[in-house]
Amino acid sequence: MMGIPGNWRLRKQRYQLAGTRCQNCNQIHFPPRQVCPACKNRQLEDFRLSGRGTVYSYTIIYQSTPKFEFFVPYVVALIDLEEGPRITAQLTDVDPDQVEIGMPVEMVLRKISEQGERGLIHYGYKFRPRIR
């Protein structure tokens, strides 16, 4: 389970899909990189992804870790973002039997988990069928 410092450190990428773009070959990365995996260049700039993409593949989770048991059944998908990166995220605001490969989705910020009743609430990106 991620602690307070870890959650704090990742807040930009979790809240805003903040990745990086290579200033040499223009490849876009998420999560952000220190070195471009395509051309090994170290000159990278911050790049905020649009949050729009399509479902590449998905699975329905019925048996989760205790951290996510409140949400079962839920869908975890591989999402191809418009700018290139393919990322893993939960889908939300959708019935599991409505999910299809190729479905257009958009990022929303939602509760990911809670550190019990007394602890921190973790927020981060999920994806839902596109309405915007």
Add this chain to the structure above:
Amino acid sequence: MAEILIPDRPVGIVGYGAYIPRYRLPAREIARLWRGTQDAEVLPIDQKSVPGPDEDTITMAIEAAENALSRAAVSPEKIRAVWIGSESHPYAVKPSGTIVAQALGITPNVSTADFEFACKAGTEAMQAGFGFVGSKMADYVLAIAMDTAQGRPGDALEYTAAAGGAAFVIGLAENSLAVLEGSFSYVTDTPDFFRRAHQLYPEHGHRFTGEPAYFHHITHAARKLMEGLNTRPRDYAAVVFHQPNTKFPLKVAKMLGFREEQVRTGLLAPFIGNTYAGASPLGLTAVLDEARPEDRILVVSFGSGAGSDAMSFRVTEAILERRERAPLTRVYIQRAKIIDYATYAKWRNKIVMH
């Protein structure tokens, strides 16, 4: 007579955005559980909105604010205050505004605060925003009204306690889609509804919530504002009142001399319930979605405890271009998935798991 509230520097709404969660719980489903068929003909609304299991006031505020920023076309770093009115802030201590401002890219050169005044916390944040911009302390303020209201199982308020709200980018009148003509706040110590610290559910004074609370404060705030502006009910294209049910806003409209068609566009309670601090601001978004330039709009909130903020706006030409930049309020209303009471009970933490 007390003068109306209006800053020296003209201000208004530059962008607005709505948010309503996807799920709906029909009132008849609540009645089935607690009343059998006894109240089937006298339910206060058709259905109420329910937040999904991963939603709270913070996540909902972020989406409404994204819509408001899209309509305003203002870059986030120009926002100098993020003020959120709610009675369901997820933390007792830790501001919702910090998370919302961070997620929207507004931090760090910004003031944030959480406002609390039952169902008028949202219009309070708007009033403060008008003052902040009007005083030249800032050019843009983000004021958000959002709630995931709590209702005790079996209580009358369980039928209506809903989730949703709206966000407004407040700025200079010359950039506004609706210019503030004036406002008026009216408050007394009237304990019609309250929730003590550490309690899960609020208490209410049953019929006491009507005459000395809702009707008294709304009529006084509205009349004093209209007197100060020298306007009459027929001058307004639309009026939005706080809407704890369908009946109260229609009744108070009649008391003040408004026709039912002036109320209908902004009356969302029948379809989504009472979104508490979000209610009258959300009604305003539905009115702005259909407004024409030069329309006058009156908004009167009500918060238990008790008080009302009345605000008079005049719509500008900017509405025509900006409203299409984000989803209309009815898109969220129509995105409705009916759930049963068991699902509602699980998601709203009414089932003891540990």
